[in-house]
Amino acid sequence: MVDTPTPRPAQRLSGNAAGRYFFMLMLGLVVGAVATVMLTRALDARKDHYPEAVMYVMQAHVSALRGNVTANRCAATDTIPHLTTLRHLANDFEPAFGDLRDDAAFVRHAGGMRAAVDAALASPPLNCAGVQAAVAKIGDACKAYHDDYRR
Numbered sequence: 001m002v003d004t005p006t007p008r009p010a011q012r013l014s015g016n017a018a019g020r021y022f023f024m025l026m027l028g029l030v031v032g033a034v035a036t037v038m039l040t041r042a043l044d045a046r047k048d049h050y051p052e053a054v055m056y057v058m059q060a061h062v063s064a065l066r067g068n069v070t071a072n073r074c075a076a077t078d079t080i081p082h083l084t085t086l087r088h089l090a091n092d093f094e095p096a097f098g099d100l101r102d103d104a105a106f107v108r109h110a111g112g113m114r115a116a117v118d119a120a121l122a123s124p125p126l127n128c129a130g131v132q133a134a135v136a137k138i139g140d141a142c143k144a145y146h147d148d149y150r151r
Contacts, residue, residue, distance in 0.1 A: 074128040109145040
């Protein structure tokens with residue numbers, strides 16, 4: 001005689017089992033979110049931040065010059081440090097943007113930026129109108145670059 005197991009009636013999911021499934025779903029979502037953040041940060045860490053850093057620091061110094069004009073602090077001691085820093089940063093264009101180093105238009109724009117800052121340093125602005133004119137020339141040099149390369 002063969003002993004056959006008796007079939008059991010279909011089991012209904014208890015509230016406890018449904019809770020376990022819900023917990024596992026939530027755990028999977030949390031682990032997925034953490035893994036996504038880790039992957040995103042790892043990919044961002046591989047990116048070269050040098051070009052962005054040069055642009056951000058330049059923007060900060062141009063904004064400081066504009067703030068000096070607004071605050072009516074336009075003495076040479078307030079403007080020359082910012083202009084000098086802008087000139088040093090302009091020397092970093094070619095190393096920062098290595099892939100554009102051999103591009104004739106890029107070299108022309110970098111030279112234009114250096115020329116604008118050199119002109120401001122050669123005869124430092126002594127009043128707010130002079131600072132505003134120097135910032136406008138520097139802004140024009142920046143705009144010329146951005147019109148060609150930043151979209």
